[in-house]
Amino acid sequence: MAAMATVAKVVCCFVLVLGVANGQGLKVGFYQNTCPNAEAIVNDVMRTVFKEALSLAGPLLRMHFHDCFVRGCEASILLNSSTNTAEKDSPPNLSLRGYQVIDRVKAALEKKCPGIVSCADILAIVARDAVVATGGKFYNVETGRRDGNVSSLTETLTNLLPPTANITTLIAGFNAKGLSVKDLVVLSGGHTIGTSHCSSFSNRLYNFTGKNDADPSMDPNYVKVLKKRCKINDQTTLVEMDPGSFKTFDIKYFTLITKRRALFTSDEALLNNSVTKAYLTAQSKNGGSTFGDDFGVSMMNMGRISVITGSAGHIRKFCYKNN
Ligand code: HEM
Ligand SMILES: *[C@@H]1O[C@H](CO)[C@@H](O)[C@H](O)[C@H]1NC(C)=O
Ligand SMILES: *[C@@H]1O[C@H](CO)[C@@H](O)[C@H](O)[C@H]1NC(C)=O
Ligand SMILES: *[C@@H]1O[C@H](CO)[C@@H](O)[C@H](O)[C@H]1NC(C)=O
Ligand SMILES: *[C@@H]1O[C@H](CO)[C@@H](O)[C@H](O)[C@H]1NC(C)=O
Ligand SMILES: *[C@@H]1O[C@H](CO)[C@@H](O)[C@H](O)[C@H]1NC(C)=O
Ligand SMILES: CC(=O)N[C@H]1CO[C@H](CO)[C@@H](O)[C@@H]1O
Numbered sequence: 001m002a003a004m005a006t007v008a009k010v011v012c013c014f015v016l017v018l019g020v021a022n023g024q025g026l027k028v029g030f031y032q033n034t035c036p037n038a039e040a041i042v043n044d045v046m047r048t049v050f051k052e053a054l055s056l057a058g059p060l061l062r063m064h065f066h067d068c069f070v071r072g073c074e075a076s077i078l079l080n081s082s083t084n085t086a087e088k089d090s091p092p093n094l095s096l097r098g099y100q101v102i103d104r105v106k107a108a109l110e111k112k113c114p115g116i117v118s119c120a121d122i123l124a125i126v127a128r129d130a131v132v133a134t135g136g137k138f139y140n141v142e143t144g145r146r147d148g149n150v151s152s153l154t155e156t157l158t159n160l161l162p163p164t165a166n167i168t169t170l171i172a173g174f175n176a177k178g179l180s181v182k183d184l185v186v187l188s189g190g191h192t193i194g195t196s197h198c199s200s201f202s203n204r205l206y207n208f209t210g211k212n213d214a215d216p217s218m219d220p221n222y223v224k225v226l227k228k229r230c231k232i233n234d235q236t237t238l239v240e241m242d243p244g245s246f247k248t249f250d251i252k253y254f255t256l257i258t259k260r261r262a263l264f265t266s267d268e269a270l271l272n273n274s275v276t277k278a279y280l281t282a283q284s285k286n287g288g289s290t291f292g293d294d295f296g297v298s299m300m301n302m303g304r305i306s307v308i309t310g311s312a313g314h315i316r317k318f319c320y321k322n323n
Pocket of ligand 2: 080099206320
């Protein structure tokens with residue numbers, strides 16, 4: 001009997017430890033009793049926002065990703081700097097837009113359910129709504145995250161992967177967050193919507209190896225097209241990542257990668273691993289038969305990264321500052 005109890009205890013605690021690393025405390029419908037309309041309130045605001053500006057879908061999806069990769073999904077990305085040292089003010093934030101949208105959603109929630117819904121959960125729900133607004137498949141979002149109260153610029157530099165990353169670095173970076181090689185390729189499909197600044201890939205157009213050359217692995221015709229849009233040292237021009245359908249959540253970006261027309265080395269690098277290559281080749285051939293469902297699963301995995309749950313952390317009243 002005693003031995004059984006010990007085994008049970010060991011099993012229990014082993015599961016518990018695994019659970020913490022995998023987002024224990026999160027569940028679909030966390031606010032069912034405390035704020036039953038929480039998701040509907042978010043959806044309402046977002047429907048209005050996307051009607052006015054569907055181009056915010058990209059930045060808002062990316063915002064959840066950047067939040068989760070730095071300190072976990074705890075809304076640190078939203079905190080304003082007091083002395084310009086918050087995540088918001090780091091170079092990779094260059095294209096993050098839509099902070100005011102989050103403030104609008106938060107204000108609507110505070111009116112109906114004061115102090116209940118975390119900013120971290122708002123980011124996760126808004127990211128899903130961005131996918132759906134652009135024609136992607138609906139997926140359930142787990143909620144129950146609580147907000148952190150620390151935001152550090154320097155942490156973005158070590159946790160966010162650069163667009164120049166090779167496949168080894170990408171896999172290691174995702175692995176460090178508990179995400180698989182499949183999650184990497186599936187989530188990279190998020191690049192099917194949105195835009196990029198020329199500066200995020202112009203190293204591939206100009207002087208790639210120091211001989212005033214372009215990246216030889218990029219389709220030379222595409223290099224020509226991009227050079228017309230992006231002059232040397234252009235810091236402001238935006239380019240559609242999936243030209244012609246940058247507001248449509250489809251699998252065309254995977255097809256572009258297979259044609260060597262991806263903007264980033266980090267996207268093209270997905271051809272350099274058998275698992276990622278097989279996935280994007282298959283999806284682009286079969287019209288993305290499982291991409292919609294896969295994306296929902298991988299977003300759930302990403303949304304579990306180092307979450308704060310239970311009575312730890314905070315529920316911010318304003319997403320841009322601590323209470
Ligand atoms: C795998 C590593 C990744 C790298 C290296 C990367 C890099 C980048 C870069 C450099 C940009 C362009 C930023 C700019 O210059 O404006 C970008 C845009 C974007 N990324 Fe990623 N990304 C990665 C993964 C992801 C993931 C996991 C998601 C979401 C699931 C995502 C969603 C987006 C979206 C939607 C945009 C467009 C943003 C807009 O329209 O402003 N990315 N990414
Ligand atoms: C915080 O940042 C947001 C944009 O992210 C800005 O609109 C707002 O004015 C800032 N608020 C304060 C109190 O600094
Ligand atoms: C990948 O990039 C890392 C970091 O820049 C580098 O150390 C490594 O040698 C690269 N690996 C390959 C296979 O190119
Ligand atoms: C190209 O790169 C080389 C080697 O880094 C450098 O010496 C040269 O000045 C660069 N050319 C331009 C036009 O930036
Ligand atoms: C893919 O691997 C090849 C061979 O190792 C290498 O030359 C190329 O730079 C890699 N491409 C990317 C985008 O990492
Ligand atoms: C953050 O919250 C913790 C309690 O969860 C508190 O001990 C700490 O002082 C807070 N830090 C800041 C910067 O507000
Ligand atoms: C929206 C936002 O906060 N953007 C900031 C990003 O970081 C740069 C500095 O790298 C700031 O100048 C921006 O204000």
